[in-house]
Amino acid sequence: MDLRDNPEEAAFRAEVRAWLDENLPDEQRGGRRSFDDDSREWSRKVYDAGYAGLTWPKEFGGAGAPYSHQAILFEEWSRYEAPQHMGVIGIGMAGPTIIAHGTDEQKTRYLSKILSSEAIWCQGFSEPGAGSDLAGLRTRADLNGDHFVVNGQKVWSSFAHIADWCILVTRSDPDSEKHAGMTYMVVDMHSPGVEVRPLRQITGEAEFNEIFFTDVKVPVENVLGEVGQGWAVAMTTLLHERGTLGFALTARLEVEIRKLVALARQRDVDDPVILDGIAREWIELQALKYTNYRALTRLMKTGIPGPEGSGIKLNWSEANQRVTKLALEILGPDSQVMNGELGGYWQFNQLRSRGNTIEAGTSEILRNIVAERVLGLPRSR
């Protein structure tokens, strides 16, 4: 047990910080993120520095670095409040799925442009009628000679308005039910019949989109894995979505708590209830951070994520909701005015935090997963 960076990790962290000092101008740091911004330039810089796809194998253009480097990179990016990387869906989800299930030709065709962010990716999983119960999806893919004809609607898709490609899960066997008869495919977002409409959230911003597919032709060579085996491929994507994510989330919470403490100091907070809340969230942050380290150690030693990290996203999301609400309480009645301090930073983040317990697995689904897969309790369904 040694909770310090080893010399090699410390060197990498120092390198990342020096690079961020050099390459991230102050005006691009912090504030609240706008999802209208196209940060392709920033993403290109990240790629040129070799930080895109850090843990991807070298043969696919990655750095073949250990997971600890990915963790350090996420931590430092978040601490510096760097802009979002345009390739998060491609690098974190589409790419690893293509590496696991793609043909050589598919790997050659897609992977390098994912890393360079020349091609932006989005995800087509959730549907209006299939949220937590993904297996209830109804977007149809009908085989017609050398292509599928896709019809249906996807929802909650980040980046779809600027995406070039979509990882799409469809029902290719109309008589199938649940997990059978699904096919996973890569769809060109510039194809005729693809329509993207922004979805405005409770924050007022449109961070996500709806995608409508009307008689969209998708060549059969775009199928990832086997026709009819789409569920297994989709599970690979979701596994990666929930992988080293914990580090990015925890580092973001660290920034949030730092700002909360600064706000409390500036306002001379002495209300014992608020002070208790601040200490609680600071402790929760340390607990999440050190749980990440335990999970990372296990991942590095065994190659498999252990169960200890399975609650990180769940507890992070609830902590973020409490932290942002505490900030509003400190602001007092002024908190209802959006153009106040920090340009509505806390108001935006408080409203946005309500999505945290819904996206990337609702808290209810995550508790089911812990109960059934970690504790071994009987299945509820």
Added chain:
Amino acid sequence: MDFSFTEEQEMLRDQAREWLARYDTDRIAELAESDEGWDASSWSELAELGWTGVSIPEEQGGVGLGFVEQAVILEELGRALYPGPFASTMNALPALEGERLEQVAAGEARWSLSLNGDGLVPDLAAVDHVAVADEEGIWAVTGFEVEALPTMDTTRRLGRLSGGERELLVGAVDAPLVVAQMRMHAQGSNAVEAVGIAQKVMELSVEYASTREQFGRPLGVYQAVSHPLADTYIETELSRSLAYWAAWSIAESDEQAPVAAAAAKAYATESAVLACERAIQIHGGIGFTWEHVLHRYYKRAQWLAAYGGFPAVYRRAIARSLLAPAAALA
């Protein structure tokens, strides 16, 4: 960065769990309701196993390991609800040196401590030495009289001490630092014991929810039952991370050790109390009986939460240092 136990530390855990298997529900109930409250004959075995001297240097007859190994043992003792004065003795160690350490390692001296100004001494009737702090320093008190207090947790009884002979252990100049050390060690051991308790009551609850049937199905299929258990699992893992962070920081004299210990004590003891409360609720009527072991875990968890101050006391201190003008906390 390596946040895992070594093979030797895992072996120590296995050894502890194996030895502690003797403390089954019936045995714990028997000891908890006995006059003594524990089996004094177990102490020489703890010494033979090397546990009483686990963190004592080899020159003083100890095993020469550190606080992390001590924490491994304490977690297992908590899990088994071991009723002897092990934690009390270990928490007094920062005030001891030389021959006094040798006696502890050899199993010839059992200690408790009185630091908090409340006069409440854990395990008083089961020890022969007490480290008492006042303005003049830290004293070794022996030959004292014991006023036994009717403690909720009868496996860790509190007492008030009077009389006895005093010998100075640490002078007034060094005492504040050593008292702070002892407090920090106590917080660390409260936290790891709490982890052991939460883990045990969670296992009991999972077993019960998997076998007990109502409306023709095992309780665990109902999310009103399984989701609180999922929360217990997650909180126990978070407690574990904090408790091990504290243990490592104490062992390494890391600058974060005091705040790590305070954070671990606050979070882990509160989570253990909650874990017990959920366990009692999930067990239903049987969980509310004297016969079932759960109430003993619940009382220990509350004891640990209360010792040296409830979690809110520690959170107040953490908030104060966070908001101090030159906050040193990361």
